[in-house]
């Protein structure tokens with residue numbers, strides 16, 4: 390994961406007031422440690438979140454700065470492992486997002502360089518010191534050699550002490566560049582547009598195996614061989630949602646925004662995105678089968694997609710993206726649909742790139758425009774949920790499910806999508822109280838189970854995931870029918886079990902009675918008014934949305950009761966850009 394920022398300006402800029410506030414906007418990409426380097430070779434870095442780092446940093450003005458927020462992959466969370474890294478002489482400074490798979494081999498090829506951290510990234514600074522500082526290569530020649538030698542994923546910013554030039558090198562990790570008029574035309578480099586979307590509405594997105602030389606007066610892109618290339622600027626619309634308004638956490642703000650965000654999506658599917666929705670529907674009709682590609686919460690949305698399409702007699706499959714190639718066959722009659730909030734999830738990008746020429750067509754459903762997954766697809770639908778800051782996905786997830794229901798409606802599924810935003814509003818108002826009460830009751834719980842059937846099964850998994858990531862509760866979301874094949878052995882007196890029951894489904898009622906007979910504390914979520922938690926009426930796919938609102942609220946309020954870092958759970962990051 391990790392987020393990187395670089396600024397090159399004609400006048401000097403402040404690391405405290407210009408560079409680090411942009412880095413803070415990328416904190417969702419990782420928050421184990423943060424650091425910044427200036428042209429004079431001053432490197433400050435520390436473990437922990439960026440806010441306290443900004444407060445404690447000694448400000449400097451500089452014409453070029455590079456900064457980094459880390460999600461640890463190689464080496465523990467220590468100040469020594471934090472970026473920026475420099476070579477032993479302090480001449481070459483780098484920040485890196487990605488993983489260098491052959492870092493050990495590169496390290497071994499630099500016997501005269503002294504490395505002090507446990508990271509794969511430090512070797513990059515040592516490499517450039519060796520090639521430029523010792524062997525006398527030009528920077529361009531050294532970059533050419535680096536691109537040839539490095540294996541893995543990288544977005545790297547390289548700066549030499551006292552030379553106001555930053556080199557940005559990219560392969561498999563995202564990197565964007567813009568110019569900010571509000572900063573006197575300074576050039577900004579960032580992992581994604583979230584960093585500068587409030588300053589600019591246009592960006593250039595790096596291609597793989599390319600690099601860029603940025604001086605205070607010029608920007609020049611090159612391919613790996615060093616030939617100049619053009620990268621077209623793309624304009625984008627970015628709604629900046631980075632303020633909490635009256636809410637204590639982004640998670641609850643984002644949950645409560647859903648009546649608005651769902652309306653916005655449905656409106657766009659009738660107007661701005663109507664043609665793309667048509668393309669999805671037409672491609673789906675032509676394809677022999679549909680395969681979804683996604684992970685985590687987005688995978689749970691894809692399960693709803695597979696459920697809906699199978700109901701409509703389309704052959705549809707989904708497998709968690711990191712195991713995609715082991716379990717799914719893609720051929721020229723397969724329509725692959727990648728679903729991702731960030732559009733940058735490496736577990737999705739890697740198989741997507743490998744099957745690019747094998748599938749009939751690749752579609753994407755993403756929230757972040759111009760993200761890598763969107764740029765690797767033939768046709769795309771945008772979720773329009775607005776910026777999602779809490780690491781746990783809520784509003785983007787609901788829009789993923791609505792998008793799939795809308796697509797199913799377009800293919801004949803019996804649902805009135807226009808009623809969904811109003812029902813979401815009604816649901817949030819009516820279940821908030823019970824979610825708070827149950828959170829008080831369940832705040833000391835160490836394990837929980839969530840059961841569902843049909844479209845509610847993915848929701849059982851989704852609710853369990855939120856209880857794990859937000860509340861650190863060991864929760865299992867499962868098909869209710871599987872219970873008696875093993876898991877029932879774990880149910881004891883008082884074990885909390887959430888049972889998602891649509892239209893009083895008799896099989897779900899039996900599963901509920903089975904756990905109650907073993908002493909479980911059952912919490913029934915119903916759409917017929919017969920539960921402890923009652924959500925609006927609606928079809929099975931709609932029940933999936935409303936019951937999940939309860940799960941998201943419950944995990945939020947348990948997190949509040951436990952005083953946990955709800956928006957930034959331990960060990961996680963929003964954008965999982967490592968495979």
Ligand code: F6R
Nearest residue numbers: 685686687729730731734781782
């Ligand atoms: C959980 C959550 C994650 C993401 C997963 C995929 O609340 O947000 O499980 O769903 O990391 O991320 P995207 O959707 O960005 O591909």
